Amino acid sequence: MRRTFSIRVLLAAIGTIAVLGLTNSVRASTVNAADVEYTWTLAALGQGGWIGGPLFEDGSVGGGGALSANNGTLVALFRPTTWSEDDQEMITVCFDVIQKKGTGLPPAICVSGEVTGTPTHVTIFGSEHIFRITENH
Secondary structure (H helix, E strand, O other): OHHHHHHHHHHHHHHHHHHHHHHHHHHHHOOOHHHEEEEEEEEEOOOEEEEEEEEEOOOEEOOEEEEEEOOOOEEEEEEEEEEEEOOOOEEEEEEEEEEEEOOOOOOEEEEEEEOOOOOEEEEEOOEEEEEEEEEOO
16 A cells, blocks of 8 residues: 555656646747847856857846856856846846855856857956857847
């Protein structure tokens, strides 16, 4: 009797996980490419991090990234939060920094650049990075 109960609980848990996964897949698939206004990437040259994803018309951001520096003594996740565009068509993308190992990073970062579709050099934390914003056609 106890084994049957355990198997039922296990099957119920697997079913719940499958439904949640399907729900997230359906939700992700409902994002229309027309809702994407721009795409963006930010990548360190050398050791460091990378992040990127779509910029949606409603000001939300998709994607994500990570950081590994100082030969792995500093590790963090990057979670994009919002983006905005000013009157001069300068794009600012902001993301949270979740430190997993090491210390010293700010809890959030914002990076600004023009929509050129080509890499532009920016300096963050004293290191050279490539920032690219491309308009979705």
